[in-house]
Structure formats: C-alpha cells, structure tokens
Amino acid sequence: MSALVRSEWTKLFTTKTWLGLLLGACALAGGFAALFTGLAGEDEGLPALDDPVYAELVFSVAANASVFLLILGIIGMTQEYRHRTATPTFLTTPRRGRVIAAKVLAYALVAVPMALLVLAVTVVVVQIYAGARGDAPPLNADNLQTLAASGLVLVVFTVIGVGVGALVRNQVGAIVGALVYLNVIEPIVASIGAISGAYKWLPGGAVQAITSDFEAPDLLEPWQGAILLLAYGLVAALVGTALASRRDVL
Amino acid sequence: MALGLLVADSGGATFNGRPYRDLPEPTRTVGAVLETAFHPARSGRNHLRVYCRAAGYPIARADEVLQQVGLADAGDRRAGGYSLGMRQRLALATALLGDPSVLVLDEPANGLDPEGIQWLRGFLRHLAHTEGRTVLVSSHLLAEVEQTVDRVVIVGAGRLVREGSIAELRAGAEGAGSVVVRSPEAGRLAGLLQGLGRHVELEDASRLVVTGTTTEEVGATAFAAGVELHELASRSSGLEQIYFQLTSGTEQYAAAPAGSATLQEVSR
Numbered sequence: 001m002s003a004l005v006r007s008e009w010t011k012l013f014t015t016k017t018w019l020g021l022l023l024g025a026c027a028l029a030g031g032f033a034a035l036f037t038g039l040a041g042e043d044e045g046l047p048a049l050d051d052p053v054y055a056e057l058v059f060s061v062a063a064n065a066s067v068f069l070l071i072l073g074i075i076g077m078t079q080e081y082r083h084r085t086a087t088p089t090f091l092t093t094p095r096r097g098r099v100i101a102a103k104v105l106a107y108a109l110v111a112v113p114m115a116l117l118v119l120a121v122t123v124v125v126v127q128i129y130a131g132a133r134g135d136a137p138p139l140n141a142d143n144l145q146t147l148a149a150s151g152l153v154l155v156v157f158t159v160i161g162v163g164v165g166a167l168v169r170n171q172v173g174a175i176v177g178a179l180v181y182l183n184v185i186e187p188i189v190a191s192i193g194a195i196s197g198a199y200k201w202l203p204g205g206a207v208q209a210i211t212s213d214f215e216a217p218d219l220l221e222p223w224q225g226a227i228l229l230l231a232y233g234l235v236a237a238l239v240g241t242a243l244a245s246r247r248d249v250l
Numbered sequence: 251m252a253l254g255l256l257v258a259d260s261g262g263a264t265f266n267g268r269p270y271r272d273l274p275e276p277t278r279t280v281g282a283v284l285e286t287a288f289h290p291a292r293s294g295r296n297h298l299r300v301y302c303r304a305a306g307y308p309i310a311r312a313d314e315v316l317q318q319v320g321l322a323d324a325g326d327r328r329a330g331g332y333s334l335g336m337r338q339r340l341a342l343a344t345a346l347l348g349d350p351s352v353l354v355l356d357e358p359a360n361g362l363d364p365e366g367i368q369w370l371r372g373f374l375r376h377l378a379h380t381e382g383r384t385v386l387v388s389s390h391l392l393a394e395v396e397q398t399v400d401r402v403v404i405v406g407a408g409r410l411v412r413e414g415s416i417a418e419l420r421a422g423a424e425g426a427g428s429v430v431v432r433s434p435e436a437g438r439l440a441g442l443l444q445g446l447g448r449h450v451e452l453e454d455a456s457r458l459v460v461t462g463t464t465t466e467e468v469g470a471t472a473f474a475a476g477v478e479l480h481e482l483a484s485r486s487s488g489l490e491q492i493y494f495q496l497t498s499g500t501e502q503y504a505a506a507p508a509g510s511a512t513l514q515e516v517s518r
Contacts, residue, residue: 003303004303007300014296014300016291083288083289083290085287085288092305248255248257
C-alpha cells in the first residue's frame with residue numbers, strides 16, 4: 001500500500017495542477033482574511049477587531065478554500081479516466097479497490113500540509129494586518145479550535161473530491177456538478193422553509209456546524225458536524241471504490 | 251478482458267494458470283500496451299516512474315526501459331508533445347517495466363513512420379527470439395503482421411476462425427499451389443495445360459491462373475511447345491487474402507453482403 005501511495009504522490013507532484021490549486025486556496029483564504037480585517041468594525045454587519053466574533057469569522061474563512069482542495073481531489077481521480085491512464089494504473093494494480101484506497105490516503109495525507117499552509121497564510125495575514133490596525137486577535141484556545149476546524153474541513157473535502165471523482169469520472173462533469181451543488185443547490189435548500197431542516201445534514205451544513213456557532217439557524221454541534229463531514233468523505237470514497245471495481249475500463 | 255479491465259459475461263483467461271488479477275506481480279508476468287495513455291503534462295520519465303513506484307520496481311527501471319525503446323533523449327519532455335511514434339514507444343516502455351515474459355500489444359504499429367515500423371519489427375523479433383518472450387500482437391495491418399509473426403490467430407466477429415503458422419494457413423487457403431503465367435500466346439498455353447488436366451482460368455488475353463500445378467511443369471510445357479513467356483510465378487496467398495477468405499460473411503461491420511462478396515472475389 002505504501003508503494004501505491006508513493007505512486008499517487010509521484011502522479012500528483014509531476015504535474016503542476018497541485019501548485020495552482022494550492023496557490024488559489026492560499027490566495028482565497030488570505031484575501032478574505034485581509035478583506036474582513038480591513039473592513040472590521042467599519043462595514044455594517046462586520047464585527048470590530050476586538051469582537052470574538054471577528055476572530056471566529058476571520059479564522060474560519062480559510063474553510064472556504066476547501067473548494068480548491070475538493071477540485072484537487074476530483075482532478076486527482078478523474079485524470080485517470082480523462083487521460084486514460086486508468087488502463088496502465090489498473091493493469092499495474094488489478095485490485096482496483098487498492099488503487100482508490102491509496103489515492104484517498106495519499107490525498108488525505110497531502111492535504112494536511114496544504115491545509116496547514118492555508119491556515120498559516122490566514123494567521124500571518126490576520127496578525128500583520130489586524131496588528132497594524134491596532135488589535136490582532138490572540139491565538140487562544142477558542143481561535144486555535146476554529147483554525148483546527150477549518151483545517152479539518154480542508155482535508156475532508158480533499159477526500160470527498162477523490163470520492164466524487166470515482167463516482168462521476170467525467171472531470172468537467174464532476175467539478176461543475178460539485179460547484180453547482182455547493183453554490184446553488186445547498187443555498188436553495190437552506191432558504192426554503194419547508195426543507196431547510198435538511199440543510200444541517202448536508203455537507204455545507206456540516207461545514208457551518210464545524211466552523212461557526214454564530215448566526216447559526218439550526219445546525220448540529222461542531223463535533224457532530226465533523227463526524228457527518230467525515231462520513232460524507234468516506235461514503236463517497238467507498239461508493240467510488242465499489243463502482244470503480246465493477247465498471248469496465250475502456 | 252484477459253487483463254481484467256472488462257468483465258467477461260462467461261469464461262476466463264489465465265496467464266501461467268492464473269487469472270490476471272490473481273497474479274502476485276501482474277506486470278512481471280504480462281506487459282500490455284492497450285492504448286497510448288499518458289498525462290500530457292507529465293514527462294515520459296515521470297510517467298514511467300509512477301508505475302515503477304506502484305509496482306515496487308526500482309526507479310532506475312524507468313531510465314533502462316527508456317533506453318531500450320530509444321527514448322532516452324526525450325525522457326524529460328512532456329508526453330503531450332510526443333509524436334505518435336514516440337507515444338507508441340513510451341507505451342511499450344511502460345509494458346517492459348516489469349521485464350515480463352508475456353507481452354500483449356494492441357496495434358503497436360499504429361501511427362509509426364516507416365523507420366518506426368522497421369524498428370518495431372526488429373524490436374519485437376528481438377524480444378521474442380533473442381530474449382525468449384511471448385509476444386501477442388493484435389493488428390489490422392495484415393501485411394505488417396505477416397512480416398513479423400510466427401503464428402496467427404484469426405478472429406472474425408468475436409469467434410476464432412483459424413489458428414496456425416503462416417505457412418499452415420497458406421497451405422490451407424484457396425488458391426494454394428496456383429501459378430500465374432503471362433504470355434502473348436496465353437490461349438494456346440491454356441489449351442496445352444488443360445490437355446494435362448490442369449484447371450486454367452484465363453484472366454485476360456495474356457494472363458492465366460493455373461491451379462494444381464507447379465512453375466516447373468508450366469515452364470516445361472511452354473518450352474516444349476515453344477510458347478514465349480513474360481511472367482511465370484507461383485502465387486502464395488497473402489495473409490490479407492487468407493483473412494478475407496476465412497472471414498467473409500462473418501465480418502461484423504461489413505458494409506453490405508455485396509461488399510464482402512466483392513472482397514472474396516478479389517482474393518481469388
């Protein structure tokens with residue numbers, strides 16, 4: 001298995017996709033951290049720098065970069081089908097479940113330093129910018145917990161991406177589908193009264209439960225959200241594995 | 251199907267007595283080139299390293315097989331920029347990583363230029379005859395196959411049509427032992443040969459196809475009668491002709507029944 005994980009890492013780091021997505025994730029997290037810090041207390045609805053809600057908001061914004069890691073996972077899986085390397089991959093390892101398991105493991109492990117980098121960018125931006133504006137939020141237990149929660153979201157979304165890729169296989173379809181789901185379907189579900197109760201059980205609801213407990217309409221506890229999100233990641237990977245093992249590779 | 255990529259409705263295939271997916275180190279037993287599949291942004295060398303790692307071979311194997319297929323200089327270029335021939339070579343290199351005793355190649359000559367085809371011919375012979383590997387080639391380039399292979403398996407519409415060495419197939423084919431003669435006095439020669447009990451077909455005013463005879467007999471007959479000859483050749487059926495004879499009517503994608511009938515005529 002470790003040979004297969006290393007093989008996945010070789011695949012990942014011998015093209016530049018990961019670099020672009022990592023930079024995108026850092027830019028998104030750092031950019032929004034700077035925006036919230038710059039507007040803190042000045043724009044209506046944004047808490048002031050010394051407000052704990054500001055700290056939670058600015059440290060949880062990193063979780064939004066999860067969309068880049070989701071795409072990383074999707075591309076990691078679907079490129080095998082898009083570029084037809086699934087053939088040599090499955091010829092080398094005919095037990096396809098092992099390939100997908102190795103991919104999930106490889107991407108989960110790679111997502112950890114990537115998530116740490118995204119968090120580090122966020123913290124550095126906040127400390128420098130908020131410090132310059134007079135009051136940097138402390139890295140106390142509360143805020144570290146928020147950062148850890150964001151990091152968890154980033155890692156789990158990478159795994160979900162691999163699972164979605166194994167399910168859908170068509171790269172464009174998988175990415176578009178995932179983005180439409182997260183940005184169109186979930187917000188609509190959350191906004192319709194009759195079915196908004198379902199939102200807390202969806203991945204987006206789980207993310208919100210993990211990263212914020214303010215402005216929360218009806219969400220799970222953070223730890224419940226974490227388990228739910230992990231379950232989504234695992235189910236996607238398991239269903240993807242089961243399908244990949246049965247489907248014909250042409 | 252033999253390699254476990256497609257699920258068979260029934261039946262199975264084994265290598266050294268085991269289904270492909272049950273082989274402990276499959277790419278050490280069987281190396282396959284089914285399609286030339288690479289990530290376009292990855293270099294040829296890195297492509298090979300991926301599969302070295304997955305199979306647990308030393309990374310240096312990537313350089314060895316690049317050398318073997320003559321791609322050593324192009325190893326660090328993006329595979330997306332390779333020519334068709336280079337892709338074929340890289341795919342072949344991938345199959346050779348595990349130093350397998352069996353090679354399965356699907357249309358390996360596709361897209362190769364004349365030098366590439368000549369190289370491939372020599373390389374496959376080297377793998378089979380010098381190194382003693384089994385090389386299974388599927389191809390539609392029958393003239394090419396004829397120059398390379400030892401044994402032929404003809405499959406038509408999913409069924410085994412014929413199996414054997416090229417010589418065996420030739421011997422069993424229609425038109426075996428026929429002789430083509432060109433002469434300004436074709437009509438007179440035809441009469442003489444018919445007199446010997448040979449079957450003669452007059453293709454046009456100066457050309458005969460005689461069956462059940464030898465070039466020696468035709469030559470001697472002509473000489474004795476003082477018939478001038480412009481051409482005297484024994485006709486051996488090409489693999490292509492044999493193929494059409496054996497598969498006509500069974501071809502799944504024949505344009506129309508009339509189409510296959512025409513093909514059969516051509517082969518006669």
